[in-house]
Amino acid sequence: MKGLFKSKPRTPAELVRQTRDLLIYIDLNGNTRDAKREDKQYHGLWQMAELSKLIRELKSILYGNNEAEPVPEACAQLTQEFFRENTLRLLITCLPKLNLEARKDATQVVANLQRQQVHSRLIASDYLEANRDILDTLIMGYENMDLALHYGAMLRECIRHQCIARYVLESEYMRKFFDFIELPNFDIASDASATFKELLTRHKSTVAEFLSKNYDWFCADFNEKLLSSATTSSQKTSYQAFGRDVTRSIKFCGYDAIC
Structure with missing residues (x-):
């Protein structure tokens, strides 16, 4: 009977879209980590917990887990949706608002995406070339002690692309x-x-x-x-x-x- 009510697994593209929606919310609503639980108008703590969970799921798809290796088709779907809109920009912008574990997961996600091919193309390279100001943010991240190592790791993966x-x-x-x-x-x-x-x-x-x-x-x-x-x-x-x-x-x- 338990199986009858089990929720349908979310597709990689759905996970990215939900991640993007939460990033937009968090970007617009300031420092959600300071939100109070009892504030009915401001559910920042729930959004932050859900966002951390989603980023962890994205990492699991890209890297695999103890039970399974990464599935190329799922990685391609995730990558294509990630760069279809400004999810990368949002993730980097919101990084200061994430907790430490979510920052680590986000860093690994961004790093892995630089190597993912869709139809034999590194679409991360195309996206970054069209949004070069993101590189400026990563470089200047070295001036922020809390974020420097995360931004530095992302930057090193980005410069794998010769144009970057x-x-x-x-x-x-x-x-x-x-x-x-x-x-x-x-x-x-x-x-x-x-x-x-x-x-x-x-x-x-x-x-x-x-x-x-x-x-x-x-x-x-x-x-x-x-x-x-x-x-x-x-x-x-x-x-x-x-x-x-x-x-x-x-x-x-x-x-x-x-x-």
Whole structure:
């Protein structure tokens, strides 16, 4: 008899649409985590709990679980619906309002979606190229201690797309990575360094193009802000190793060294 009243499982597309609806609600209604349970006009706590559950379900579809591997068809449906409208933008915008576990799940969802293909296309790349300001938000996330590691992880996955890496390299924010790498918080500085290295080693032809136009200021900043400011021998050794990695990556650009 129990089976007669069991609710019908929601499809991946339905899960995304419900997630989007809740994100819109939360975005419009401020900090829902501070809502009072007794406020009949403001059901923020319920919405937040339901949103966290939905994001966890999205992650389960994309990554699988202990009982099953991801189903390609379900992943494709989820991905297509996710980028059909502004769900990615909403999720990133609302990230500060989520609890820690929901932030972790959201970060993993965004990261995985960068690798999902629909009809042999990485539609995440197309979406991000048309909405480049999202990258600005992720980059500047390094200035927020509570969100830096989440935004940093998302950003590294986004720059897997060559067009996105090119945008970041050519953006006004590129120079700020030298500041992020020197932030006093070790975890955030290390994360920024990992992103910086990914930017300068993954897409060799794009990096070569960037350095052909920006070699002088880049090397000056690298020497002045990183090597010269290193306070320990291990830190200086790390920066020198980083420079060698970048040099190997772009050696066909015609430069003998990065600094």
